Amino acid sequence: MQLTDYPWLTEPKNSVGKILPPALLIHGVEGIGKRALANYLAQSVLCEETSSVNDPCGKCPSCALFTADTHPDFKLLTNDDEDASSSRNDLGDTKKSKHIISVKAVRSLGTFCVTKPHRGHAKVIVIDPAEHLNQSASNALLKNVEEPAEFLHFILVAKHKERLLPTLLSRCLKVNVRPPDAQEAFRWVATQIDGQCKDPYRQELSIALSGNAPLSSIRVIADEDFFSNRESILSLLSQNQIDPFALATLCEKIEVPTLQRIIYALLHDLMFLNIQQDVAFHEDKKTELGRIKRSLSNKAFSRWLSLFNDYLKSASHPLNRRLALEALFLKWPQT
DSSP states (O other): OOSSTTTHHHHHHHHHHHSSSEEEEEOOOTTTTTHHHHHHHHHHHHHHHHHEEEESSSSSSSHHHHTTOOTEEEEEOOOOOOOOOHTTTOOSOOOOOSSOBBBHHHTTTHHHSSOSSSSTEEEEEEEEEEGBHHHHHHHHHHHHSSSOOOOEEEEEEEEGGGGOHHHHHTTSSEEEEOOOOOOHHHHHHHHHHTTOOOHHHHHHHHHHHHHHHHHHHHHEEEEEEEEHHHHHHHHHTTTSSSOOOHHHHHHHSSSSHHHHHHHHHHHHHHHHHHHHSOOOGGGGGGHHHHHHHEEEEOHHHHHHHHHHHHHTTTTTTSSHHHHHHHHHHHTSSOO
């Protein structure tokens, strides 16, 4: 594969150098293309036309096997309940489950790590998301990373590198994949959606909410439920008399990460309105934001933000979620 379609990945690719190290950690925000870079590096090392970090030829038998997910010298270690073959083709960061990568999965790599390559000169193991390795799995992996065979390369992919075992982290060359600036992200996303999004505010909001991560931005743009729920929440909160029970009923049906994304952006804009009469996210909803803000202070919204953060800590608890949301919105700041 080539990286020309992902121009922001060129700099982190160059920082790796021409020789892939025994252990490499690729880290960065969600939806930035970390898996795409890991796949590129793996294919380039396995390519029979080049043994260094260069564009793989895409034509040799090794490249054909890699593209078909059948290369005998490549392994992808991911969440226990995910299908590895389907995940490998995702050029973004797939939605990860809460399942860990177990010590059993790491130990299953034992024979692969010590037997010589079937083709060519190298073997590559990609672990994504590496922060999902539990303590035992991390320790088991550390033994292989500390004394790898000369042909073996580990590529760890992580959103939160600080969650990795410190001793494992210290063995890796670290490459931080940073998002492009907002303008570059907007141009790239525009070429990918090719006029499918007619609302420029929708594209700008998606990019802002994704922290300029292009692949995440595209997913947000296509998420009709997100924009529908955003519209409904802002509409209910902008009423003269807020109905906490209607808000709780609505928010109960929204996935926690989506609700978190909507509420955080809303509170950010409300606080900014009090400071400089400007917003960072909901540019198209200034009228509603003004009604929601009323004459309330940032201190009032900050107190409710603390309550919302407390709610998030137990949002996945099997107890009645609607009751928790009702209690939360009953405390929404009002004049």
